[in-house]
Amino acid sequence: MHTDDVALVGRLLARDEVAFRAFFDDYFPRLFRFILRRSNGDEEAARDIVQAALIRGVRRLETYRGEASLFTWLCQIARRELADHVAKAVREASYMHRLVELEDDPQVRASLESIPADAAAEPEAQRQREDLTAAVHAALDYLPNRYAQVLELKYLEDLSVDAIAERLGVTAITVQSLLARARNAFRDIGNTLLPNLGSAK
């Protein structure tokens, strides 16, 4: 049971505007990237699909039970919107698409390795870097926002634990605990999404 997500949905249903801002600021960018990876980088399409998915999501908030994370639940809605969008585009015979099955399929590693490569057009190493980058970003998006935030502060901004604590308004001990949990969560997701980790440079 995803109790934090259930609590957030409860606040949304109670028309808590602070909760809505937190909900949108947290989930919109993650869903946008989720769809962008699956719509061949088409930002216009991603915008329309994510907007439709979020609208459908807020209409159905009452049906969220917390069995899956709220992000996973929203991703399921977004996938259906994407499928509708692609089907419509195919019908109109004007849409070239490449669906990236990066983290959708249970056989994610096989999917990662089967991503169509423009091998003739770009070096293999470049393609691998792009795949790896997409996988790392997807892994961060799947984490609770607090976990992704603390990992990025630590490893992207290279902040000390004390500096992170000051930025987040918590104690250094809390940050250390948060980092440990975030690393474990990233490790779990990363082991699924990052098949060639050992060779990543």
Add this chain to the structure above:
Amino acid sequence: MRSNGDKDRVEPDDIARLIAAAGRRPAPDGAVRESVRAAVEQEWLQATGRRRARRAFRWAAAAAIVATAVGLGWLGLRDGTSEAPAPVGTLVAARGAVHLTSASDRGPIVAGSRLQAGTSVGTGASGYLLLTVASLDLRVGPGTVLDLDRPGHVQLTHGRIYVDSGPEGDAHEPLVVDTPFGRVSHLGTQFQVVVRSSSMWVGVRSGRVSVRERSGRHETLERGQAAAVERGGAMERMAVAPYGRSWAWVNTLTPDFPIDGRPLSEFLAWYVRETGRKLQLQGPATQAAIDQTRLSGSIAGLTPTEALVAVMATTRLQYDMNSPGELRIRLRGVATHGN
């Protein structure tokens, strides 16, 4: 290479290296974010309002739904000591998911409300707004983010607007539309501006429009002309039909045109102005019949084409739109040219 079964295959050093190598996650464009936020927030308010209505507060919720239907933006408390911002326009009507917010909170915005400088406008995928700005008719289409930042000036960040300064000869104040790709100034006209994440398009239905790129290059467009400006690219001129699909959204929400007691000729002039078509009358008898016809009733809430169907059914005239861009009128029972 580590084995697949190793649960701890991703080590802390790997995590640091991976996250650093991947860099920042790409963030959606700010304008896109705000446009989507407006649409989703409106839907959220409607959905949760309906839920409340089902549970208990039938009357309160009904009021909220009515308020949403006219596109309210709820405004909070206002600092009574501060100077009121300048008025920049009026909300005439709204449809679908729309959102208006103002820095000077002074109560709900409803149809007829004066809008103050600093008012932000957002429309969802089904949202339309009709405003009066600088004495002009300003229509806002779906997926738009627009700021009414000062009198005679709007900032269009994303989406589409349509401006109509009224029939030629009507007095109007200047209006400047700034976009991320350049500035559009009207010189007495009907035109639309469409801003997407990587481009701007300006089309002119009548009159003249000045388009100035950020680089300073300047073009004047006239009826049937358009210009596209790509991010980092040069302005490209092109032709655009002043009627048809490119303009269809404009007629989703049109200003009321009271017909009661007015001559048919005025209604037809309104129709062709709203749709960009040209009026063609078959012979002097048709002109005489139009001149003799006065209308009664109302077309409130109808699109121009729905209104045309309703009005013409009450006359001894008939019409067709078989020629592109034309509305042809003739007496009933009289064959069309060429038949």
